[in-house]
Amino acid sequence: MEKEQVLSNFVYPILTSIIGGLILSYVSLLIPLKNEYELSYIWLWTRIFLVFVISFTIILFFMIKYRNKTKPIKVIVFDFDGTLTYNNGLRSSWEKIWIHLGYKVQDCQQYLDQFRQGKIDHQEWCDITCRKFKEKNLTRGTLESISKEIQLMDGVKEILYKLKNEDHLKLYIVSGSIIQLIEILFGNNIDDYFDGYKANIMLFHIDNRLAKIEGTKYDFEGKADFIKKIAKKEKLKSPSEILFIGNSDNDEYAYRSGAQTLCFNPKNANFRNKRIWHRHFRADSFFDLYDYIKKKYPFEEE
Numbered sequence: 001m002e003k004e005q006v007l008s009n010f011v012y013p014i015l016t017s018i019i020g021g022l023i024l025s026y027v028s029l030l031i032p033l034k035n036e037y038e039l040s041y042i043w044l045w046t047r048i049f050l051v052f053v054i055s056f057t058i059i060l061f062f063m064i065k066y067r068n069k070t071k072p073i074k075v076i077v078f079d080f081d082g083t084l085t086y087n088n089g090l091r092s093s094w095e096k097i098w099i100h101l102g103y104k105v106q107d108c109q110q111y112l113d114q115f116r117q118g119k120i121d122h123q124e125w126c127d128i129t130c131r132k133f134k135e136k137n138l139t140r141g142t143l144e145s146i147s148k149e150i151q152l153m154d155g156v157k158e159i160l161y162k163l164k165n166e167d168h169l170k171l172y173i174v175s176g177s178i179i180q181l182i183e184i185l186f187g188n189n190i191d192d193y194f195d196g197y198k199a200n201i202m203l204f205h206i207d208n209r210l211a212k213i214e215g216t217k218y219d220f221e222g223k224a225d226f227i228k229k230i231a232k233k234e235k236l237k238s239p240s241e242i243l244f245i246g247n248s249d250n251d252e253y254a255y256r257s258g259a260q261t262l263c264f265n266p267k268n269a270n271f272r273n274k275r276i277w278h279r280h281f282r283a284d285s286f287f288d289l290y291d292y293i294k295k296k297y298p299f300e301e302e
Helices: 003-029 041-070 093-100 105-116 122-135 140-147 156-165 179-186 222-233 286-296
Strands: 075-078 170-178 196-204 210-214 242-246 260-264 279-281
Touching: 075 222, 093 105, 093 122, 093 140, 093 170, 105 122, 122 210, 140 179, 156 170, 156 286, 170 179, 170 222, 179 196, 222 242, 279 286
Parallel strands: 075 170, 075 242, 170 196, 242 260, 260 279
Antiparallel strands: 196 210
């Protein structure tokens, strides 16, 4: 942890709380004691100590809470499915593929459940999915077809461009979706919108048949790891200078990074849990989301 980050996150709040505690302790001495306690130095110092401890704790709590909420945003990290895209039918990209290939949603769900229960790890989940997709002869063309079923939210490209080029923010995607789908939807100029993006990767043979699915390290618990990595890469004083925007339960680990979190159009998310999601917001377009962000989150001034 860098010196400036230690000073900002720990030293300054603690020093301020100590000074505040001492001042309030002194003020408490001005309050008259009852006659029977006037000569009791034990009671006097006990009162000073209690006032100091209580005031120190309260000041430190609210100061840290206020600093975290008002930290200027320098980076926004987005989820993909349901955050940058519409939740049409409430189906994820993966579920759309399973259904497109002739499977049922339950077939997809059972392996997700096994992963959540710890019976298989993330790569094993991807390997099983890969075998099932191979049985149905998934190709690059399949992803092209699936991409037509996925719609970016109204105003996504315009607002992302504005955030990156006018507001001068760094933008990233961390998703449990598929890299190729993200690239298809944003086209060849995806780098005009994002400084980086991570998701699962499908590898194909030369004849375009599916060969392997490389699982991302940055889904579920890994989303917090990704955010911490970005904070270090961008040389931020604190991860709280990052705003994470997601919508589902696999995004609920992001708060562990120390980033500010916004649940956008919640799906299977415990969005009322203020520890996990600091705020939540619903809208049908990214234009509305942009207005909300500008209202609620200060940006770093150039």
